[in-house]
Structure formats: structure tokens, C-alpha cells
Amino acid sequence: SQWGEENLQALSIQEGEDVTMNCSYKTYTTVVHWYRQDSGRGPALIILIRSNEREKRSGRLRATLDTSSQSSSLSITAAQCEDTAVYFCATDRGSALGRLHFGAGTQLIVIP
Amino acid sequence: EAAVTQSPRSKVAVTGGKVTLSCHQTNNHDYMYWYRQDTGHGLRLIHYSYVADSTEKGDIPDGYKASRPSQENFSLILELASLSQTAVYFCASSDRGGLGAETLYFGSGTRLTVL
Numbered sequence: 218s219q220w221g222e223e224n225l226q227a228l229s230i231q232e233g234e235d236v237t238m239n240c241s242y243k244t245y246t247t248v249v250h251w252y253r254q255d256s257g258r259g260p261a262l263i264i265l266i267r268s269n270e271r272e273k274r275s276g277r278l279r280a281t282l283d284t285s286s287q288s289s290s291l292s293i294t295a296a297q298c299e300d301t302a303v304y305f306c307a308t309d310r311g312s313a314l315g316r317l318h319f320g321a322g323t324q325l326i327v328i329p
Numbered sequence: 330e331a332a333v334t335q336s337p338r339s340k341v342a343v344t345g346g347k348v349t350l351s352c353h354q355t356n357n358h359d360y361m362y363w364y365r366q367d368t369g370h371g372l373r374l375i376h377y378s379y380v381a382d383s384t385e386k387g388d389i390p391d392g393y394k395a396s397r398p399s400q401e402n403f404s405l406i407l408e409l410a411s412l413s414q415t416a417v418y419f420c421a422s423s424d425r426g427g428l429g430a431e432t433l434y435f436g437s438g439t440r441l442t443v444l
Contacts, residue, residue, distance in 0.1 A: 252433075259333075259419050259435025260372070305371055316387065317433060319364075319371035 240306030335436035352420030361403040
């Protein structure tokens with residue numbers, strides 16, 4: 218799993234497989250964001266899940282949130298080569314000031 | 330679509346020199362941020378701003394200044410660049426979709442190399 222003090226994690230899978238990436242956080246948050254970063258680009262939001270939700274789906278993406286264990290996961294169903302990217306989780310640490318704190322990220326490589 | 334433009338895309342600076350990174354957004358967002366990304370690591374918040382003519386310190390502000398002369402523009406200034414400031418810098422704006430639900434729109438980044 219990822220968090221800010223850790224180095225980037227790497228994960229390689231075959232096209233068509235399902236994959237789950239994990240994120241653990243240390244401080245209360247009202248929401249967990251998942252961002253995707255393609256090579257040479259800035260991160261882009263792909264899904265967010267609020268503290269009162271346990272699961273959120275968007276297309277082939279599924280995010281879960283367990284506030285008791287302070288962890289979140291992002292799953293991709295039937296991964297495609299175009300899913301190759303770095304995936305970050307980010308939390309607000311309960312702040313109303315709009316500051317997001319990012320984990321170290323997971324480098325996902327989908328092999329054809 | 331949201332648009333955040335950073336300039337330059339890349340820059341080589343000398344140690345001790347002054348560097349200014351610029352960011353322009355056309356989203357009409359009040360909130361803007363500067364993040365730093367080191368190879369193999371996540372993004373760390375340097376400075377942010379809620380309104381023109383006001384800036385706030387993030388998690389790693391030392392060695393950096395910020396300037397927000399207008400809603401659209403937000404600059405990051407390195408008065409005395411150091412080797413340790415070699416990194417990719419990202420600017421972002423946000424739409425404040427309610428407490429804990431804002432979306433950050435990022436620019437494409439500026440790769441800064443300090444020699």
C-alpha cells in the first residue's frame with residue numbers, strides 16, 4: 218500500500234486481469250481522492266469517496282473506504298493497456314482549508 | 330474543460346540563481362496550489378492561495394515564495410535556487426465542491442533542474 222513517506226510502489230499485470238491498489242492514511246479524512254498520472258502529465262481525478270460511503274463505482278473503477286482501519290482501495294476490472302499510469306490516493310486530513318495530501322503512488326503497468 | 334497552464338515546461342537554473350515558475354488558470358477558481366514531485370514520490374504542497382494578493386504556507390515552504398497577483402495567476406519563486414530543489418513542480422486550481430470534496434485540476438508541470 219502507499220503513503221507519503223514510502224517510495225513509489227510498482228505493480229505489473231496482464232491485460233484483462235483485475236487489480237487492486239491500496240492506500241492507508243494516518244489522520245482522519247472526510248474524503249479520499251484517487252488521482253491518475255500519465256507519463257509527462259499532471260495528475261487527474263478519477264474517483265473520490267467520502268467518509269460516509271463504503272464503496273463508489275465509476276465504469277471499471279471501484280473505490281472502497283474503511284474509516285475504522287483508515288484505509289482505501291482502488292480496483293480496476295479487466296485492466297487495459299491504457300490503464301498504465303501512476304495512481305495516487307490523497308486525503309484532506311479533515312481540514313476545511315482545501316489542502317490535499319498525496320500518497321507516494323502506485324505505478325501500474327498493464328502488459329498486452 | 331478546466332485549463333491550467335504552466336510555464337516554462339522545463340528550466341535549467343544555476344545554484345544561487347533566482348527562478349520564477351508561472352501558472353495561469355482559466356477555470357475561474359479561487360483556490361490555487363503549488364506542489365512539488367520528486368522522482369518516485371508523491372506530491373508535496375509548497376504554497377497555496379484562496380484569494381488574490383494572499384498566499385499561505387503548505388507543508389514544505391522553506392526556500393520558496395509565492396505570489397498571487399490576480400485570480401488567474403499564481404507564481405512560485407525560488408530566490409536562491411539549490412540543488413535540492415531539482416524536481417517537477419505542479420500547479421493546480423480547485424473548484425471547492427464542498428468540504429472535503431474539491432477536485433484539483435493540475436497543469437502539465439515544470440521540470441526544474443538546478444546545477
